[in-house]
Amino acid sequence: MALFDALLELADDHLVLGHRVSEWCGHAPMLEEDLAMPNMALDVIGTARNLYDYAGKVEGKGRDEDDLAYLRGEREYRNLLLVERPNEDFAHTMLRQLYFAAFMHPYWTAALESPDETVRGIAGKAVKEMAYHIRHTGEWVIRLGDGTEESARRMRDAVTALAIYVDELFEEGAGEGLDALPDRAALRPEWEATIKRIFDEAGLEQVTSPFPQSGGRDGRHGEGLGHMLAEMQSVHRAHPGATW
Amino acid sequence: MSGEVPLWEVFIRPRNGLAHKHVGSLHATDEVMALQAARDVYTRRGEGNSIWVVPSKAITASDPDQAGENFEPGEKIYRHPTFYEIPDEVGHM
Numbered sequence: 018m019a020l021f022d023a024l025l026e027l028a029d030d031h032l033v034l035g036h037r038v039s040e041w042c043g044h045a046p047m048l049e050e051d052l053a054m055p056n057m058a059l060d061v062i063g064t065a066r067n068l069y070d071y072a073g074k075v076e077g078k079g080r081d082e083d084d085l086a087y088l089r090g091e092r093e094y095r096n097l098l099l100v101e102r103p104n105e106d107f108a109h110t111m112l113r114q115l116y117f118a119a120f121m122h123p124y125w126t127a128a129l130e131s132p133d134e135t136v137r138g139i140a141g142k143a144v145k146e147m148a149y150h151i152r153h154t155g156e157w158v159i160r161l162g163d164g165t166e167e168s169a170r171r172m173r174d175a176v177t178a179l180a181i182y183v184d185e186l187f188e189e190g191a192g193e194g195l196d197a198l199p200d201r202a203a204l205r206p207e208w209e210a211t212i213k214r215i216f217d218e219a220g221l222e223q224v225t226s227p228f229p230q231s232g233g234r235d236g237r238h239g240e241g242l243g244h245m246l247a248e249m250q251s252v253h254r255a256h257p258g259a260t261w
Numbered sequence: 262m263s264g265e266v267p268l269w270e271v272f273i274r275p276r277n278g279l280a281h282k283h284v285g286s287l288h289a290t291d292e293v294m295a296l297q298a299a300r301d302v303y304t305r306r307g308e309g310n311s312i313w314v315v316p317s318k319a320i321t322a323s324d325p326d327q328a329g330e331n332f333e334p335g336e337k338i339y340r341h342p343t344f345y346e347i348p349d350e351v352g353h354m
Contacts, residue, residue, distance in 0.1 A: 047288055049289065049298035052302050052305075053297070053298065053301040056305065149300075
């Protein structure tokens with residue numbers, strides 16, 4: 018079941034991040050961003066759906082995407098700690114999205130060569146979206162980092178706050194040794210190069226944390242994820258099996 | 262916030278061979294962000310393959326008070342090319 022577990026990890030990353038970004042809907046600082054952020058949320062939720070759907074088929078126990086998304090508790094979620102971090106402010110949200118997209122873009126690019134046809138299909142759609150997320154969030158990180166005194170301070174605070182969640186991106190998790198999915202650790206140089214290019218322009222310094230956090234893949238999450246899932250799953254739990 | 266952010270006019274070309282057409286406006290801090298916002302606001306449903314953004318302040322508009330001399334040419338029907346006999350062999354022009 019290594020492939021099932023690995024697909025579930027990836028799917029959880031995308032769904033949790035997508036739900037977090039969707040929390041901005043109606044609250045963005047300007048109308049243009051209020052459309053851009055739900056767009057980005059829907060991109061990653063769309064990828065999550067494809068991954069859950071495939072994971073359910075690989076598992077072969079008849080679980081569909083809704084069962085996997087809505088009927089698992091906090092300890093059963095295997096997402097990275099990075100993606101469940103609360104939105105805090107716009108700087109945190111943009112940086113979190115940049116960190117994720119700067120990883121997933123080379124990941125999906127490598128997955129285009131996967132021997133698994135379904136993985137190649139998911140990668141083909143996601144790779145374009147991740148390129149856009151890097152561009153959009155990168156431009157904001159540059160403008161906030163190199164902006165006003167307050168925007169630069171908020172950007173630096175975000176870099177400091179998220180530093181402890183970076184290393185977990187590169188842990189292999191359940192996908193270790195699988196031919197169908199790329200190695201995660203090998204993508205670090207490209208991630209570092211993307212972030213450095215943007216940080217140099219933004220006047221930001223990367224922070225390396227001596228105490229990196231991990232455990233998301235084992236279901237050990239921060240206190241925020243339970244609240245988020247309770248809200249996200251409430252409709253499905255109140256109306257099991259309801260459809261549009 | 263929008264009060265401090267410049268306004269941009271957005272033009273989309275629906276497909277090759279057609280002209281860019283004005284589709285609306287948006288707020289953005291600079292031209293790069295304006296293009297991105299245009300992508301998010303105006304091309305979500307595959308509306309086109311090229312985007313132009315132009316600072317709204319770069320547009321010079323006609324004065325509504327001059328509508329008379331600008332837009333009411335009067336009875337100058339000879340300005341419409343409707344007085345020619347077109348031979349059938351020409352087909353659609």
